Amino acid sequence: MGSSANAISESPAEGWFTNEGLNLRFVEWGSPEKPAIVMLHGLRSYAHTWEPVALALLDRWRVIALDQRGRGRSDWDPKGNYYTEDYVRDLEALADHLALRRFVLLGHSMGGANGFVYAARHPDRVAALVVEDMGPGASANSGGADRIRRELNETPSSFATWSDAAAFWRRIRPDISAEALQSRVKHSLKQGEDGMVTWCHDAVGIASARLSAAPGKIVDLWPHVEALQMPTLLIRGANSDFLSAATAEDMCRRNARIRRADVPGATHYVHDDNLAGFNAVLQDFLTRVLGSSASWI
Numbered sequence: 001m002g003s004s005a006n007a008i009s010e011s012p013a014e015g016w017f018t019n020e021g022l023n024l025r026f027v028e029w030g031s032p033e034k035p036a037i038v039m040l041h042g043l044r045s046y047a048h049t050w051e052p053v054a055l056a057l058l059d060r061w062r063v064i065a066l067d068q069r070g071r072g073r074s075d076w077d078p079k080g081n082y083y084t085e086d087y088v089r090d091l092e093a094l095a096d097h098l099a100l101r102r103f104v105l106l107g108h109s110m111g112g113a114n115g116f117v118y119a120a121r122h123p124d125r126v127a128a129l130v131v132e133d134m135g136p137g138a139s140a141n142s143g144g145a146d147r148i149r150r151e152l153n154e155t156p157s158s159f160a161t162w163s164d165a166a167a168f169w170r171r172i173r174p175d176i177s178a179e180a181l182q183s184r185v186k187h188s189l190k191q192g193e194d195g196m197v198t199w200c201h202d203a204v205g206i207a208s209a210r211l212s213a214a215p216g217k218i219v220d221l222w223p224h225v226e227a228l229q230m231p232t233l234l235i236r237g238a239n240s241d242f243l244s245a246a247t248a249e250d251m252c253r254r255n256a257r258i259r260r261a262d263v264p265g266a267t268h269y270v271h272d273d274n275l276a277g278f279n280a281v282l283q284d285f286l287t288r289v290l291g292s293s294a295s296w297i
Helices: 005-010 047-055 084-097 110-121 143-154 162-172 178-188 203-211 222-227 245-254 275-292
Strands: 013-019 022-029 036-040 062-066 103-108 126-132 189-191 197-199 232-237 258-263
Touching (some): 013 084, 022 047, 047 062, 062 084, 084 110, 103 275, 110 222, 126 275, 143 203, 162 178, 162 197, 178 189, 222 245, 232 245, 232 275, 245 258, 258 275
Parallel strands (some): 036 062
Antiparallel strands (some): 013 022
């Protein structure tokens, strides 16, 4: 791995581990000697979505981003087990594989739900938690949840050209930055043998799990939010249609360890819409955590 930011950006270290018969991939930036942050992406995203966040942290942190099952280059689950409990077991396997004794955990949306559950179960391993625009009930009863369900039903299985694929992402993510759009096209799509541009993730399996989850597969996040024992930062997009201001306020009221930051000019996809704003509140929080938790480095 190169020492410059550009070299790191071009070729982060890549690693693999196996859980429940699936080969799962992660990428990492930074020195293994530094304290670790594990980052979990959202429903239809990928590990490299965190690259511009990671590159701003390398002076003090080691950043590890997981291609969660069915996404990026990780295996698709032939059984279609794309539910919170499955993702949490994968995260447990990753932490054990890397022998992470203590680390910061960051998750966006679906990754945030996974983060709440893991952190509540493993307070000894999670030094601090950061959740981007996720809270109890948001996945089921919000305008954003309805929008995501519509998107899943209306998403084409393939595109004739890369331009068509980029136009699709721009249409459903009108606030996304040009850099984030370029990343999304590069890392979420591939060219098939027939010349069509298609998805890297298991679009059919993921949509099926999201749209028709049995009641027993849906996790009530409130007990996990209330059980958190570590400093927690809730980053909300000020224009989010997914996590309401009222729910975010209630989360902070129910657990005094949670502090909230609303990022202006951002929807549910905070780090894609306003990277500078996201990085500013994240780095301020991490500076506080690092300063008060030097013993776990």
